[in-house]
Amino acid sequence: MRNFRHPAISDIQLESVLYALSDPVRLSIVRQLAREGEATCAALDGGRPKSSMSHHFRVLRECGIVKTRNDGTSHMNELRSGDLNSTFPGLLAAILAAPK
Amino acid sequence: MRNFRHPAISDIQLESVLYALSDPVRLSIVRQLAREGEATCAALDGGRPKSSMSHHFRVLRECGIVKTRNDGTSHMNELRSGDLNSTFPGLLAAILAAPK
DNA sequence: TTTATTGTTCGATAATATTCGAACAATAGC
């Protein structure tokens, strides 16, 4: 429950990012993070089981969309907006601007 | 082999579009269409079986990315760039601009 | 009408993902 795999900027793949964001649960996590800046896993589950959410956080992490850090017993998540924007300029903004 | 389902602009869903583009084969189809304007299915297969390609064209069609029309025995495909851009401004451009 | 060309549809198989309970791990606080 400590060392997370975060890809380097150069390893972020467009296909993986698009795939991760094609899931409604993950997309809503990303939208909420964009609004709130950062949030714990608990603050981002919608009453869903922890194990399901943990899976979605892993997908978001391992494709380079989210960065997770330890904060006591909880995990704080934030978007890697800068990294994403430097790799795919305008992509995140376009997705976040899309009608919900 | 005649009537294709093309969603109306208002029915184009972000998640479906992202999912469709998260596949390498489909993404490369879209890139080629962006370069060449339009192309038949045959011009877009990379030596892959027709039935596989037909599946991918269907996914691209049914999520609103590609418009297919009959042209003799062949099918001509083109991007619905205008429709996509009016629904998700900047999204297609950002994806096409991404490093390959 | 026969034949060739271009794709679609069907059906089966294999590969991947999603979901979630249960067990486990890490930290905080008493």
Next chain:
DNA sequence: GCTATTGTTCGAATATTATCGAACAATAAA
């Protein structure tokens, strides 16, 4: 140390997708 809290990992069931051969459909051309 003991307990509560937060999330991860494991494992299994279910669902979804991708792949592709074979059969079919539509048009064109001989």
